[in-house]
Every structure is written in C-alpha cells, then in structure tokens.
Amino acid sequence: MRKLALGIAASLVLVGVSLAVPKDQTFRGEIMDSQCSAMGSHDMMLKKGGVKDAKECTQACVKMGGKYVLYDAAKKTVYQLDDQKKPEQFAGEKVKVTGTLDTATKTIHVSDIQAAK
Numbered sequence: 001m002r003k004l005a006l007g008i009a010a011s012l013v014l015v016g017v018s019l020a021v022p023k024d025q026t027f028r029g030e031i032m033d034s035q036c037s038a039m040g041s042h043d044m045m046l047k048k049g050g051v052k053d054a055k056e057c058t059q060a061c062v063k064m065g066g067k068y069v070l071y072d073a074a075k076k077t078v079y080q081l082d083d084q085k086k087p088e089q090f091a092g093e094k095v096k097v098t099g100t101l102d103t104a105t106k107t108i109h110v111s112d113i114q115a116a117k
Contacts, residue, residue: 022100024111027079029072029097030054031090031113033061037071037078042092054092062091070097070108080107087113 032054036042042057051057062068068087070079079101081087087095087110094116099108 024098024100027070027072027097027099027101027108028095028116029070029077029079030094031058031087031092032069032071032078033058033066033091034069034078034080035061035064035066037069040071040073040076056092058091070095078106080105081110082107083110086110090115 032042036045036057042051042054045051045057045061046053051060058068068081068084068091070081070087071077072079079097081097082099090113096114096116097108097110098112098114099110101108
C-alpha cells in the first residue's frame with residue numbers, strides 16, 4: 001500500500017512539473033529595432049534619408065545601440081527578444097517567432113524565427 005501511495009505521489013509531482021514548463025507560442029510581427037518600434041514605424045528615419053527601407057533602417061539603428069525586437073502592429077505591442085543573433089537576418093521583415101513569453105518583461109525566449117508567409 002505504501003509503494004502505491006509513493007507511486008501516485010511521484011506521478012502527481014511529474015504531472016505538476018510538466019504542466020509548469022512553459023509551452024512555445026507563436027508570435028507574428030516585424031523584426032524592428034527598439035528605437036523605431038517605440039514610434040511604431042520607420043517613417044522618421046526614412047524621411048530623414050540615409051536609409052532606403054525598413055531592413056536598412058533596422059540594421060543602422062541596431063549598429064547605433066538599438067536591440068532587435070518583434071513589433072506586432074495589430075496589437076501595437078513590442079516584444080523584447082532574448083536572442084539577438086537569430087533576428088539579424090530578418091531585419092525589417094515580417095516574421096513568425098516561436099518561443100516562450102516572459103510576461104513580466106515582455107521578452108520572448110526565442111526557439112525559432114521564420115519569414116511570414
């Protein structure tokens with residue numbers, strides 16, 4: 001009887017731990033730099049000149065100290081990205097980011113990034 005009770009208790013602990021592990025979610029938006037995402041667009045930089053498109057703007061702003069972020073225009077929400085290497089190749093593009101969201105910091109722990117279709 002004692003072995004049965006221990007077995008059930010161990011199973012419940014394992015189920016509880018598996019439910020506590022955050023599951024990957026999918027987020028859609030544009031890979032932007034943190035400066036332009038605060039304004040919701042690259043318009044100011046494009047009007048100033050010196051950059052010709054969103055990709056060039058994002059790359060230039062990151063070189064000046066900005067960070068890659070995911071900007072969801074539909075929700076007007078900016079998500080920080082914990083990985084700054086993966087988004088580099090998608091600068092200025094619409095993407096689908098898979099990962100777990102830390103709601104306290106609005107940071108996505110990136111598992112994968114793919115171009116949006």
